[in-house]
Amino acid sequence: MMTAEQALEIVRKLPEHELQRFFARLNELTKVSDDEDKWNLARRKMAELSGALDLGEQLAPAPDRETLYEDREL
């Protein structure tokens, strides 16, 4: 594996059009990586919310909307 210094030396010697291609590809790869980090972070945050409420025994099944609103006085 080459050192960072060696890699920079190669990049410095690239002709203009190759340099542009290099940075375009680098941007692409960095973008994908940033994107991946965001999705992974979202998954971690979502996982932290899983089971965060300790509500004790469930007294009724997931209600339909009619049941949900039945106490609501208009």
Place this chain on the structure above:
Amino acid sequence: MIFVDANVIVAHFAKSHEHHKASSAFLDEVLKNRQHLAFSPQIGGEAFIAATSKRFFKVPATPDEFIRLLEKFRNTGFVSVVSPGERAMDIALQTAKEKSVTSAHIFDLIIYGTMLEHGITRIATINVKHFRNLKGIEVIQVA
């Protein structure tokens, strides 16, 4: 983008909910597949009712507990809040007329209208019967 029903949010938060594991696994799978989630203010309110009411859990959440979690849910990343406008109301009322819907079932149709107004065609719910036979949407059962 997948619209999330209130029951999935409550089941995700509440570890004693009968569909807790399924709901948490579903939400993780959605994000794993890089799909965005959405819900509406109505859904936030309904999840609030279910989590803070003594009718559904032995130890209901306090308003503060629930609101803090819902805020975190909103800020997870890739979760949007979409609001109903006039078009959602028009769709809901028109569909109610066509299907002779009465009473609180109109709230199912307001969700339906909100989805269509925002171009969302999939909803994840525990109670699929709420959205059965509504054209233009796919209902994903979480259970």
